[in-house]
Amino acid sequence: MEDTQRKKHKKKDKKPLYLLLGFLIFFGIFIYVLTRPSLQSKAIGQIQVCSNVNDVKSLYERYKFDLLETDENGNKIVALEFQDAVRNKLSSFNLNEVELGKCLEWIPPSKTSLNIIVIPDLSRRITDTIENPRQIENDLIVLNTIWNSFVEYSKLKQDTKDKLIVDVTDIDQAKGQFSSIANQLQFDLSTHKGKSNRLYFTQAKNKQFNNAVVALYKSAKEKPLGADYIFYFRRYLVNHLKKPTLYDNYINKVVIITDGYLELEKRQDYGGGSRWNYTEINNPLYSSVNIGNIKNTITSLSLNIPKLNNIDLKYTDILVCEVNERKTGKTKDFEILKAYWEDWFERMNANKDKISFIQREQANEITKTQINEFFKK
Structure with missing residues (x-):
């Protein structure tokens, strides 16, 4: 009887020890869970010690679904x-354009901004x-559209680098x-x-655009000059186009407002001999349409x-409208x-599917619809 009571008493004496031990184990597990590195921290730590692009890509592929x-x-x-x-590590390698292009094929695209250049x-x-x-x-209807x-594209967004510029082709106009x-x-x-971008697009901004394009055409009407798109592309467009980076993605939209005939006011040699009419229309071309x-x-x-040779249209959508x-009856001129233009753009690395043309329409509503579709692509 006394032995039984003694055993019960010993068990009671150890109970606080068991409770304390259980608490310490639970507390230890809790602290471990709080302090152990997360999977993301582990992945980032491994990225930071990579020594080349292939190692970074391999780790990215390993962790991207987790x-x-x-x-x-x-x-x-x-x-x-x-x-x-991942982007910061790749940036530290000082990638050249080819290497960067390959990285952009597998890394998720960054926030996309619209870059519009209009050249009437x-x-x-x-x-x-x-x-x-x-x-x-x-x-003016085209420009306002x-x-x-x-x-419409930009107003519902925030912290984008969307941009629109209306520029001129002639250096004399630019100086005037x-x-x-x-x-x-x-x-x-x-x-x-x-x-929000909504706060940028005020009535004052709308008025600024409308007044500026009216003033532009008023000035040009008083002193019209040649439209030297070859010179403009080489000297100015190359600086306005934006290429994707590790941190920014861009959609370039170039809109050329022209009747389609590329002729200079005076002869100019761009490497192919002294010429002025770069869209010559002749009988062999008419025959080739058929x-x-x-x-x-x-x-x-x-x-x-x-x-x-100094311009690359790889990342550019183009609209000629x-x-x-x-001349009345020359219905094949549009195709020629x-x-x-397609031949010229494609030789500068433009994607044929990214080149659009709009004929002059009798109904302006048709033109508006086609322009809106171009910006939705």
């Missing part, structure tokens, strides 16, 4: 903190009321009256940070618009002009 989070739109994406670590032809095309009646009115598409309104035709949201080999004929006759045959 490190998912939900973005503001409810979509599953690779955790942004992990993405940043302000030559005598806008004052020729016989060949191009109401041309200025048509151009572009502006509205830009606003246009220089006084040039700043009024540049709209850059990269400095509009931390707030059999569908216009580009081959242009090349065989050495009529190609000179390629510019208001293309208009000058389209072939000239």
